[in-house]
Amino acid sequence: MAALWWAVILSGLYHGLNPGMGWPLAVSAALMEQKRSALPRALGLLALGHFLAMLAILLPFSMMLFLVAWEVQIRVAAGVLVIAMGVYLLINRRHPKALARVHPARLAFWSFLAANAHGAGLMLVPLFLGICAADADTGHQAAEALMRGNILTAFTVALAHTAAMTLAGGLIAVIIYLWLGLKFLSKTWFNLDLVWAVTLILVGAFGIWAAVNGH
Amino acid sequence: MNLRPDPTFHASPKLAMQAPVENYAFTVMLSPDGAQSDGIAVVDVNPSSKTYGQIVHQVIVPNKGDEFHHFGWNACSSSLSPLTGHAFLERRYLIVPGIRSSRIYVIDVKEPLKAKIHKTIEPEELFAKTGYSRPHTIHCGPEGIYVSCLGGGGADGTDGPPGIFIMDCETFEIIGQYEMDRGKQDKHYDFWWNLPQDYMVSSEWGLPPQFENGVVAEDLLSNKYGHSIHFWDLRARKNIQTMDFGENYQMALEIRPAHDPTKSYGFCGVVVDTTNLQGAIFTWWRDDDGTWQSKKTITIDPRPEKPENLPPLLQGFEAVPPLVTDIDLSLDDKYLYVACWGLGEMHQYDVSDPMNPVLAGKVEVGGIARGADHPNGKPFAYGPQMVEVSRDGKRVYWTNSLYSTWDDQFYPDDEGGQMIMANNDENGFHLDKDFYIDFPKGYRSHQIRLEGGDCSTDSFCYPSV
Numbered sequence: 001m002a003a004l005w006w007a008v009i010l011s012g013l014y015h016g017l018n019p020g021m022g023w024p025l026a027v028s029a030a031l032m033e034q035k036r037s038a039l040p041r042a043l044g045l046l047a048l049g050h051f052l053a054m055l056a057i058l059l060p061f062s063m064m065l066f067l068v069a070w071e072v073q074i075r076v077a078a079g080v081l082v083i084a085m086g087v088y089l090l091i092n093r094r095h096p097k098a099l100a101r102v103h104p105a106r107l108a109f110w111s112f113l114a115a116n117a118h119g120a121g122l123m124l125v126p127l128f129l130g131i132c133a134a135d136a137d138t139g140h141q142a143a144e145a146l147m148r149g150n151i152l153t154a155f156t157v158a159l160a161h162t163a164a165m166t167l168a169g170g171l172i173a174v175i176i177y178l179w180l181g182l183k184f185l186s187k188t189w190f191n192l193d194l195v196w197a198v199t200l201i202l203v204g205a206f207g208i209w210a211a212v213n214g215h
Numbered sequence: 216m217n218l219r220p221d222p223t224f225h226a227s228p229k230l231a232m233q234a235p236v237e238n239y240a241f242t243v244m245l246s247p248d249g250a251q252s253d254g255i256a257v258v259d260v261n262p263s264s265k266t267y268g269q270i271v272h273q274v275i276v277p278n279k280g281d282e283f284h285h286f287g288w289n290a291c292s293s294s295l296s297p298l299t300g301h302a303f304l305e306r307r308y309l310i311v312p313g314i315r316s317s318r319i320y321v322i323d324v325k326e327p328l329k330a331k332i333h334k335t336i337e338p339e340e341l342f343a344k345t346g347y348s349r350p351h352t353i354h355c356g357p358e359g360i361y362v363s364c365l366g367g368g369g370a371d372g373t374d375g376p377p378g379i380f381i382m383d384c385e386t387f388e389i390i391g392q393y394e395m396d397r398g399k400q401d402k403h404y405d406f407w408w409n410l411p412q413d414y415m416v417s418s419e420w421g422l423p424p425q426f427e428n429g430v431v432a433e434d435l436l437s438n439k440y441g442h443s444i445h446f447w448d449l450r451a452r453k454n455i456q457t458m459d460f461g462e463n464y465q466m467a468l469e470i471r472p473a474h475d476p477t478k479s480y481g482f483c484g485v486v487v488d489t490t491n492l493q494g495a496i497f498t499w500w501r502d503d504d505g506t507w508q509s510k511k512t513i514t515i516d517p518r519p520e521k522p523e524n525l526p527p528l529l530q531g532f533e534a535v536p537p538l539v540t541d542i543d544l545s546l547d548d549k550y551l552y553v554a555c556w557g558l559g560e561m562h563q564y565d566v567s568d569p570m571n572p573v574l575a576g577k578v579e580v581g582g583i584a585r586g587a588d589h590p591n592g593k594p595f596a597y598g599p600q601m602v603e604v605s606r607d608g609k610r611v612y613w614t615n616s617l618y619s620t621w622d623d624q625f626y627p628d629d630e631g632g633q634m635i636m637a638n639n640d641e642n643g644f645h646l647d648k649d650f651y652i653d654f655p656k657g658y659r660s661h662q663i664r665l666e667g668g669d670c671s672t673d674s675f676c677y678p679s680v
Contacts, residue, residue, distance in 0.1 A: 019302070025297040027297070027677070028677050031678050031680060032476065034678075095299065097358050099299060100357035103413055103450055104298060104411050104413055110298060182226040182227050183230055186224060186225070186226060186295060191217065191219070191302075
């Protein structure tokens with residue numbers, strides 16, 4: 001259980017380090033507006049978009065989980081879905097063109113779309129379902145209470161994850177903006193596409209394993 | 216795809232200026248009568264090399280009559296845009312359109328000395344997928360490679376307006392037309408943008424019947440060439456404002472926005488003012504309430520000349536018009552270079568204050584009724600034309616041909632292709648005696664691209680700080 005929460009935090013740090021989740025945008029916003037305060041504001045908007053993207057994926061699953069009888073099947077199906085997204089990203093190495101159409105000032109909207117396009121929310125699903133299942137094991141509850149608990153968990157997971165993401169991405173953005181300078185922008189930019197796709201597959205596989213083995 | 220961004224992608228103009236200098240230049244080789252196939256010359260521009268100042272490789276295409284003109288990279292510093300995530304492309308391919316044939320070649324220059332054709336897009340495919348013809352300016356942008364076209368559909372390119380199409384930056388598949396609302400835009404030439412500020416500016420030359428067989432004097436004197444520039448909401452693909460400089464400002468060609476993306480101004484060169492034969496530069500800018508404005512900030516006077524020394528086209532005017540045919544802005548937004556193809560002069564303006572440019576330097580070579588030799592004593596045909604500035608701003612390269620049929624009208628007695636270079640150093644702006652390339656017989660030269668990017672390719676997404 002604690003391990004799953006740590007995994008939620010770690011995934012947040014991991015998403016934050018990925019330039020694809022937006023930290024270069026925070027640097028660019030602060031430089032373009034020529035004021036420091038634009039940096040935290042940009043990070044806040046990026047975080048909002050990411051948080052909403054997480055909720056958009058997690059909430060439907062939290063609603064489904066009150067079908068306690070189908071818990072294992074739902075978790076296996078979710079794992080398969082996450083693996084499928086990873087395999088898709090592995091095969092289709094193209095970047096989503098639609099992201100380029102977003103106006104540069106609409107940071108929250110961009111962040112929401114970027115997170116969904118990369119399957120960032122899906123990566124959390126097996127962890128989230130694992131936490132929900134562990135919660136349910138602690139006692140027999142009415143379906144309604146269970147669902148309410150799951151929704152609360154969805155919010156907490158999304159919040160913890162987004163906080164970790166913002167911390168990691170914000171740290172890089174601030175270090176580059178205040179100390180290292182733009183030269184390090186391209187130096188810290190790694191192609192995480194492959195690693196990202198493989199992570200999705202691993203997390204999905206973990207979700208199936210955990211469901212089948214009753215964890 | 217790389218694991219790290221291409222080292223020639225730079226976040227800001229300042230970083231691009233500090234990066235290692237160019238070792239090679241790529242220059243158009245153009246057979247004006249279509250007798251030979253066009254090509255791209257790879258020029259050694261590394262002063263410590265044994266083959267410095269020589270053409271060290273040629274990519275000659277299999278077809279004839281393409282008429283190469285402008286060309287550009289598949290990827291540039293715009294790939295570091297925080298919005299698009301194309302940071303792992305390679306700056307590796309030159310997209311070279313045939314302005315007469317509408318054929319496009321993609322040339323792989325990863326190893327400059329072994330540069331070769333990677334892909335050819337046939338004209339029929341371009342016509343079918345875009346409705347445009349005569350592809351011209353190339354820029355790498357948010358959704359892929361943007362290509363402006365001078366012609367619309369039909370045999371003479373007047374069936375529908377010309378415009379821009381988008382090409383996939385990895386597969387080089389043509390995706391389709393860019394415009395969603397073109398407003399008054401009915402002619403096309405150059406375009407460029409400011410990516411973070413999300414605007415684009417496009418310009419106008421004329422429709423294909425107005426240039427393919429030479430300049431049409433009646434059209435010019437009745438002010439029928441382009442004299443407007445268009446401001447676009449880049450991502451909404453919408454023309455938001457058309458600015459008419461006035462119908463006497465014929466041929467508003469090159470668009471050069473300030474490189475620093477925090478700035479909202481730029482320049483546009485006008486070939487000729489038909490009321491007085493002057494050449495002109497307009498500064499355009501966005502005012503506080505978001506409206507685009509412009510003001511004529513540079514004028515260049517014609518030079519009086521006896522009719523017997525002039526080509527038939529100009530005899531009635533008894534003057535040599537400057538003919539401002541190309542301009543280029545250094546990466547620090549400090550110097551604007553203005554090619555006066557008629558006069559035979561390259562001007563250097565200090566545009567630190569874009570509203571009050573100051574002539575800082577000038578060199579003379581070639582020119583109508585003057586034909587000034589290069590300092591090495593060799594001839595320079597026509598006049599200074601396509602100009603390209605090195606990223607560090609210290610070397611200014613240019614070639615001499617404007618456009619096959621126009622060369623013959625303005626310089627009926629000249630022939631040949633030359634590429635030369637001027638230094639911009641502590642001694643000011645002056646021609647380099649030792650850099651002079653005479654193109655192979657039968658070839659003229661046009662646009663130059665420098666290895667690792669230059670002052671008219673890269674778009675930056677972060678300001679110089």
